[in-house]
Amino acid sequence: MTEILLGLVTPFRDIVTGPAFFVEVLLGGIAAGLMYSLVALGFVLIFKASGVFNFAQGVMVLFAALTLVGLMDRGVPVAIALALTIGVMIALALAIERVVLRPLVNQAAIILFMATIGLNFFLEGFGEMLWGSNVKRLDVGIPDTSFTVAGVLVNRLEMTAALTAGILVAVLAVFFQRTRIGRALRAVADDHEAALSIGIPLKTIWVVVWSVAGLVAIAAGIMWGAKSGVQFSLSLIALKALPVLILGGFTSVPGAIAGGLIIGVGEKVAEVYWGPLVGGAIENWFAYALALVFLLFRPQGLFGEKIIERV
């Protein structure tokens, strides 16, 4: 009994006595959290604009990374490969609007959700058919090494990824809160009929959000792929984005950011400091346990609208 109590309390002492290490853990958590936020943002944008819960978001990450690596393996220079991948993701958005969304307009949300499950399987198979299913290395030219700042060990690759994700998240947040297109997007999310009547073309907005979700998928795919190789498990990132969404609220851009950071930092800190108490692996279930608590006590999330549909 006293052992367990001690195990619960001593980490607080460790945090106070070893601040540099705590900062390292925090940085690692923020880095992971920003990546979760990035993937979650893709979900939020699509959910807000079209009410579709996009099951295929994770596979879009995989598909984007596969396309990029596949092109680079065939000797295409990085910049051109990146540009081509962006083009492919935008073309994908156009195709999805034309082939999936438009024929299913006015259908129930669950039907559209099922359509994205189909999209999920299609993209998975199509990606592997085009580029093969073996694990590929993605070299972005940033070494996976560490350096020390004021006694804090920092990983170069992780920091670059975190910075890029942070900038992307900030730009997207400003873009969708403050600009003309952002206002149109929020209008569409609120009331389709009214949005049409003031001249907002729904189809264009759909293509815009799916394109943005595609770009976000590229960014997430590059960062995750550079760390752990481009392989099928990349598409499982989406599973980590789910608790982020439940925490932040399905309809809130700031919520996706806050949710990602809370989960990223929370799971790292819990793993490092309280992991030994339960034999480790907290990182694997922390997010889901937190999500469960939220579902019980605050189902709309931190920033979400009160009445939302559960998916």
Place this chain on the structure above:
Amino acid sequence: MSESGGEGPLLAVESVSVRFGALMALNRVSLDVRSGEILAIIGPNGAGKTTLLNVISGFYHPFEGRIVFAGRDRTRLAPPDVAALGVARTFQNVALFKGMSVLDNIMTGRLLKMRGSFLLDAIWWGPARRQELEHRAVVERIIDFLEIQAIRKTPAGRLPYGLQKRVELARALAAEPTLLLLDEPMAGMNVEEKEDMCRFILDANDELGTTIALIEHDMGVVMDISDRVVVLDYGQKIADGRPDQVRKDEAVLGAYLGLSHD
């Protein structure tokens, strides 16, 4: 409130029919909206008034007939394209963006007038910022005009019904429409709110020169503010004329007293 001289009407609905299954919601209805006038469309419940408005704003497409706006056939346009031609509307059940502030709601009315690039927008710089400020000035004038200064930061969904209707009118006016369609702008309002709304509609017509077609049930209001009245009943037009003429029309009296259908 002058009628335009030599040119044709601003909007011509020519022999338009709309059918929902076996129901003829509109049966060969023709009417004109003349530049600068206030036209009231009245009729008993289920007469096809809202259907007519939906056809004009592109939400429904007629299976026969034509709609000519400013001399051009635009029967099959989608709602955003109709809006782009300068037609704004309000809805019977108020279709505001409930989560957005009153100010943001009215700003959406300016969307069609805004131009700019993604990039400049994103960094909120230079022309994008200047443009935002220009449109903001227009919106502030409309806010003054409709006397809703005090609620500009309130989320639209939290306002009482009467004020929501007023904000919806503000959003429509923000688009500076040539033709404004109002679907029961005074439904559910008390006498005072109705008087205010009447004044706003008359002022919009008078000072901004907006042509207005409106659906309204309150006969007193209709007779007071409209230049011309069109009466629908069971999807057909049964009268069209000045308010004092329509008031005395036998078919209209019949429709309202339930005598003409046997």
